[in-house]
Amino acid sequence: MTTPGGITIDPALVDLYKDLHRHPELGFREHRTAAIVADRLRASGFEVTTGVGKTGVVGVLKNGPGPTALLRADMDALPVREDTGLDYASTATATDEHGGTVPVAHACGHDLHTTCLLGAARILAADRSGWTGTLLLVFQPAEELGAGAQAVVDDGLFDRFPKPDVVLGQHVAPLPAGKIAGHPGPSYAGSDSLRVRLVGRGAHGSMPEASVDPIVLAAATVLRLQTVVSREIPSTATAVLTVGSIHAGDAANVIPGHAEIQLNIRSYDTAVRRRILDSVERIVRGEAATAGAPEDPTITEIERFPVVTNDADALRTSLEAFATWLGQDNILDPGAGAGSEDVGILATSAGAPLSYWLLGGADPSLFTTGDMTDPALLTVPSNHSPHYAPVIEPTLPIGVAALVTAARTWLPSTH
Template sequence: MPGTATTVALATGINVPDSFLTEHIEMYKAFHRTPELSSCEQRTAETIEARLSELGIEHFRCGGTGVVGLLRNGEGPVIGFRADTDGLPIAEETGLDYASRSTGTLPDGSNAPTMHGCGHDTHITAALAAAAYLVDARETWAGTVVFLFQPGEETASGARAMVDDGLWDRAPRPDVVLAQHVMPAAGGTFWLRAGNMASLGDSLRVTVRGRQAHGSQPEKSRDPIVAAAAMVMRLQTVVSREVAPMTPAVVTVGTFHAGLKENIIPKTAEFTLNIRTPEQEVRNTVIAAVRRIISAEAAASGIAEPEITEINSFPRLFNDAENTARATRALTAAFGPDAVIDSALGMGSEDAGWLGDAIDVPVVFWAFGAFPREAFANGAAPAGNHSPHFAPDAGLAVTNGTGAALAVLLDHLGK
């Protein structure tokens, strides 16, 4: 890439002018200020499209608010690179001068504050910065990069929407799909592992229907609150008594809503569940136990069979062994021998796996840190993803995200 008198290293051998870093830090802050909720990323998509046009990169919409950029540079490998774009319904409390004050509309029509509380602003910026570098450094590489700016990751809807919208009929089939995610870890550190990189994820809504009555006449009711409360308590035994102790699994009740007044036993109660499991067999066991407990507690309470509806379901995220080893070597060469950590299985979930699994193409997903090392002094730790206080360092977010993306991309594409 053309240099200036002063440059900064994104990674070993990947140097850019100071102005490049400054430009993309400002881009990161702009994305951070203006998050949009899942599948509502219209303004974000338009900003991405405008930047791709500035860079001269062919692009098209896919999956509603998804954007695909095709950076072609002669004969060579075809590499997919995914960056998710959606924010979360969180009221930001970071105190940053570029903090979000945006709001969005939830699926139920209610208004909610929005925040890039999972770092997808970092992912967008890193992908666009990598694209800018590759445009200016065409002489160093050959092939095609399929940049996948994917909406709706938080709801497990975006990757499937892009695939269902004919993604791989309109873009060249890649040799591998790469993806990355910022985490509350020190800059210059990376996590990846071969095999399952994240957990399967399932979210359910349970509607419990009873019989409404005056609070002073409970004998005339079939109390859905008591029944639902019994279900919630009994569900805590699924992991402790139906899953082997060495097998990771999570069953979380995230919301519980019932009633409008203290002296009315309501007709309905509703709660939502989030389930994380490491593999399909465990998923089947846990979901079967959840359904059995809900049904049995309803019967014990003398109420109708509850209605259970799926909110979302995350697929596997399986890192191909050969390509994971290759990415590990590339990141180690770029950031040093101690930079890459063999990751434990995470209980978080991701839908990036769909992008490769849909066409039987290998996937590699890694996590990277973007916090100063002093944030971990004396046992301290910064706020994690989905916290209202989640605040990666802007400079580290851009340098580490972009540097990692380029290190692995150029390992596949470099001459």
Template sequence: MTRPQLPAPPETGLNTDLATHLPHWEEIYRDLHAHPELAFEEHRTAAVVASELARIGGWDVTRQVGGSGVMGVLRHGEGPVVWLRADMDALPVREETGLSYASVEAGLMHACGHDVHVAALLGACRQLAARPDAWRGTVVAVFQPAEEVGRGAQAMLDDGILDRFPRPEVVLGQHVGPLPAGLVITRPGAIMAAADSVRVTLYGAGAHASAPHLAVDPLVMAAAVVMRLQTLSARLAPLTPSPLLTVGALHSGTVPNVIPHTAELLCSLRTFDERTREDLLTGLRRVVRAEATAQGALQEPEILTYDSFPVTVNDADATERLLAALTAGGVRCEVLPVPLSASEDFGRFAVAAGCPSVMYHFGGADPADFDADAIAALERGELPSGTVMNHSPHYAPSDRHAVAAGARHLLTAAGAWLHRHESAEAPRTA
């Protein structure tokens, strides 16, 4: 069977000669992948970023922004200020990809592709510095820490980046996913969900496993809570898009013959508007407290919301401009009918700056891995059967295809704002 290929965009403008330098950025990606770091601990990654920007030349580099973030500024004449953002942190996931450059850090993995984002932005930074003839304005490269916990963007804002660095007229961000390289998906308006993590601690009364009548079993209580919580989001399923409530962890006990004192639930809540978010949080609290009371808990449960993400909203005009540039550059673009249920803190930058922003998702997989059935599924708006998603211990973007696509897309997107106008190229005539 002949496998369909998505066309490679032409190497023009800012992308000229990018291919020559891609092996270096692919090696940077492999190095970063092998050395993942958790939120606010991205010190090695930040050092690599700063070293590469210094090697490229022309960039004003500032480290330790918002903790472990890095800001790079490149000025080239009058023109717009464009921020390009890449997140840097990894996840507490044990890698199972079998890659030759798999993580050497026990229990840590770049399971979300942030290593691709960093390498791609560095590749774009090199092109911008090397091709001043192709653009005008100011580019700010934002290497952000701690996206996975939803606090990195705010930490950089709290560190004064809007006052310390050129203020953006547009903020552009991208995220790699399990799509064929050459495909970009986005939409105007809400593009990604708001998210809240919720920690629930249930208090029982422990006892010997042989005497459950003397205990208030927090595990039984937790099991009942898990089942009852499913009804909250199920009742809202007709909403489009539907909110999601997932219990991702249940921790309790240590040995089989002891009924523990406490149980802990970790929940993930994803919504697309503030009213639904408040309704679900209120419902969660009601269910947890009612079940604890029904089972005779000796203490009120603790319910803590943390690691919250806002809804990511794309500016409509900026999204149209970006899609037009990518399409003209030979990139296949699809407009999503509804937002994605994943979450980002990227939108905080534009909200704080009062400017438009656009987040888009791009394919980081080898197109040759997608047969006709897989392509047909994508055209129906579905993921092919067996797709390995971000955050999986098996998720592995193609080192060759993902970095190349990410760098090209960033340059093409940025070029939609940074292109040299004719009036800037030639003197006016009377």
């Protein structure tokens, strides 16, 4: 396969991608994937270190004096049952933290990210005449948990390996394949996921007067939470509060003793985030007090992602390089997105600018205008959907070419 930029892609990458897609692994359990990554990096001539941040893999390739560019790919999958109908669809399962069995699938495209970076690594290692400096490749675990980037940093990423002058990366998205998109400044929202446990008093369904019904309490709490964004956040601010899970009871004629709510908050501004978190705590505790709950509710953080901020100059440098072979019409600005990522932790921890872009991965025939106004953006399967799967051609070759181009742009040859 040859990209529009004239970079030849090893056809065997398709087989690698399908293999990784068939064998997804949850965060901090990417043992098989990490072993494949390590073997391929060694074969390409990289110095390889495994077990960074539990299951992360770091590859270093020095090619004379010059800056250091960090290229990052995430490796983990999701507890989602794939429903794509592909002949290489995942049927994998895993054991969750409660001892139950959950389906696992690469419903976010991290298998593509891993394949693209391995493809780029081989090309850059095979032809070192076009760049000088140091390549620092980070195959990161547990992005979906919001914990992987911090784990590799805490494991000494920037003490044990060269500190980068730039952090580069990409994420496949439900944009038309053949397009690349990037937004300067705050680009991806900060995210806070919380678990709320509401304690009531159980009773027989025929004797509600003997209970403090946690289901009614949970329902009142959910409704009141919906007013936080609409009534407490300025109309000029951007924020989302979603209750994604509510569970209580196991029988129709039994009032249970407790209820659990899981919710997610998306925001870009630290003051807005703090206001929402404070409001959530006030509402949860206030509704419990109003209901006469026998115990205070508990609010536990499940995961947190900081806001991802693209350095405007760094992103512009990468996108301009892509435009030279992909065409300016195929470079889009998607605006700030409500999705979340932990790649920014790598950049802020290193004190380096971030250049992070979206790689179109959806069937182009499904789109009409092919830009950010296209109505298909609301209908094509998106990341985390059981139906999500990027089209391999041209997504894979363009993804490899983008990483190669970015690396050569930031590590220019002095010859």
